[in-house]
Amino acid sequence: MLKLFLNLFSSEAKPTQTAIVKSDVSKWEAQIAQADTFWEQGKISEAVAIYDLAIEQHPHLPEIKQRLAGQMKHQIDLAIAYQKLAISLKKHGQIEQAANYYRQAINLKALTGNSKNQLLGSHVAPVKNRRFLLLA
Template sequence: MKGRVLVVLSLVCNISLSFAQELSTAWEYFLKGRYNISERIVNSLLEEKNFSPDVYYLKALILLRTGDFERARIYFEKLSFYGKNWSEISLISQADSFFQQGKLSQAKSIYQTFLKRYPHSSYLPEVLYKYAQILRKEGAWEEAKTYFRKVVNDWPHSLFATFARKLLSEDEFYFCVQVGSFLNYDNAYNLTVRIKNMGYPAYIKKVEYRGELYYRVRIGKYSDKNSARKVCAQLRKKGIHGIIYP
């Protein structure tokens, strides 16, 4: 999304100064995570009939960040009427919203539509990477690897090539059950010992996320999702709740 944000901010130069200042302020609050203030400014712009793709896009992102997926998609769809670049952003953003909502089949379908409609888009590394992520979540391991490798080989200096390269090097193309995520190693270790004593192959996976190091307790490395589901169900009966990863 960062690349698309830069595109949007660069367009601010082409609109009136007061509008540009308000929109810039709204973006500043959005990027700081102060969505309520950002949305107030955006709503004010819309009330003044500033119906521009810049405003629609930011409004949609705010709704997306606050979990209002349906309304976010309404605003993303409006972008398709503002030329090719906005049409591309519109499709990607709608797919992203379904992905974040956990509706993978809808997201996959839109990413496929994008790839057919815009085969030479500058957003291809991003779309191919996200498409591969869905394949990985579906357990289509080899197909997912193929797309990750394509991103790495065809766009080696892109941000998404960096992400793809990391996933390929970690080789986590299997399902597991995650039962805990801790900032404190001792907490993760204690849970791992407890799970192992129950007869499950538990282990700790270190994950960096937003500048923090997390110790995630996981169980198994299963080739199929049903095996992971069975473990989840067994653990639930024992009072332990887990999620299937990826």
């Protein structure tokens, strides 16, 4: 009995634990790499679905949520840049170009908002009848 107990805590048990941890790490890293690829291709919904799956399967790994949060911050920064460009174009009378950048900013903010809700796990109801006006 003592021999069995000692065998459980011997160094022979550690490689198995290490192999499980390495397998777990490589699995979530592969998921995140795939999600990052989708994100770069503009397939935000697909990327978020993979991030969600990785978070669900590996809730003990904060790195996954951190990566998703980083991607969202980049999207928010890009949306703000588009909005500022649109404002500048509008001031210079380039209304059609400004409208295009406003649309891009709105789309990015909508995608980021959906991702944020999924990241936080909240169930925020979308605002109905929201209208965006372009004032000339």
